[in-house]
Amino acid sequence: MAKSDAATPRERYRAQVRAEIKQHAWEQIATAGASALSLNAIAKRMGVSGPALYRYFAGRDELITELIRDAYRSLADAVHAAAVTGADPAALAHVLRDWALADPHRYFLIYGTPVPGYHAPDEITGISQEIMADLLTAWTAFEPDVPASPFAAHLADHRDWAGDHPAPPGVLRRALAFWTRLHGVLSLELAGHFTGMGFDPALLFRAELDGLVGREG
Amino acid sequence: MAKSDAATPRERYRAQVRAEIKQHAWEQIATAGASALSLNAIAKRMGVSGPALYRYFAGRDELITELIRDAYRSLADAVHAAAVTGADPAALAHVLRDWALADPHRYFLIYGTPVPGYHAPDEITGISQEIMADLLTAWTAFEPDVPASPFAAHLADHRDWAGDHPAPPGVLRRALAFWTRLHGVLSLELAGHFTGMGFDPALLFRAELDGLVGREG
């Protein structure tokens, strides 16, 4: 909502229509999932005829790519907003969970089954690294002296993903476990694999989190 | 391959054609993913015309449901085959990983983004419980006296998913963590979220597994 006054009226109009298309796309995804996203349906809802949308997006793939980018951006912003207030890992975990529960389809757009031909552009790996950086910073502040393990040593030797963040090996390991373990619980919960199992997914999430921050889970 | 000699020649033929359809479906899924599965393409490959397949499957959804069921069955069989030889949790973990790596799309068919309208039939939840039972048995044999935690107590009170398996609370907790943590690593690896990060996913998997079986990861 910042650089909307680009230059020419045409560009402003174009940006506005693109945003409107994306909004309708999100509504459609939120109700029926990404696989059910239909350009025709969006056009019909906007009171415009099918091929008109091709002025704004080269095709379904480009629209989805844009939505994935926006989803990453939204998650990175949510995490960063909490991180700048000095949130500890536990707080970040709940930011992540709240963000995921707010729109499961959006979470799956990022972390779900990959789209067959799609390959993430560099911009997205950049956003992904932003999230990682906030995670590493929070973990460094929370517990800088994690005892190193053999795998932590391996991470210290292969830290491309950490950019130039000065987190020690043990913290790298913690941040990675934070990501994979919480994703494990979240994705199974959102996919409905816990329904009918009886226990409370929120408590499982909390237990895994407690295990990560030191308390026994 | 057991009860193929059902009764009438027609039934045998029917079962054979259904199997052939599913085999082509698997090949198609393995190369392009489940979302790209096309009945028409299968028909063309079989040298038969489109609507002919509808004699064998009510529609795309029924075919996919059947494939999901087969995938579950395959995983349960793989786990069970290892379990009956007395495999410990670590061995089961590698069975799981090998099974997933052998055909990532098959793994995502089970644990990936849920299909919009699809709801798992009871048969599948049954197979899911078979897997859980083997897991619980392996964990019980490996480490029967896990110290209980608050969440383990919660699990002991909500053990619908464990059937009537006599695993103690601590083991329930371990088996659940086994599932969610390894899925966290596996799904991110298979979805390609580790590519370009530098470290070795196999080592991460091993590290998480080591954490579960007691050794420090």
Added chain:
DNA sequence: CGCGAGGAGTTACAACTTCTAACGAACGCA
């Protein structure tokens, strides 16, 4: 202020998809 260029939206169409309906032919059981 007026006019030309370019962008927006339109319809028409091609090539797909799933899936239904109606028909002929082949197969197996009695």
Added chain:
DNA sequence: TGCGTTCGTTAGAAGTTGTAACTCCTCGCG
């Protein structure tokens, strides 16, 4: 040797994505 079930076919409806060609409006420049 029939006769009925089931198979596979073609035709077609209702979708989808995406291209091509055409009209019309609007913006910006002289």
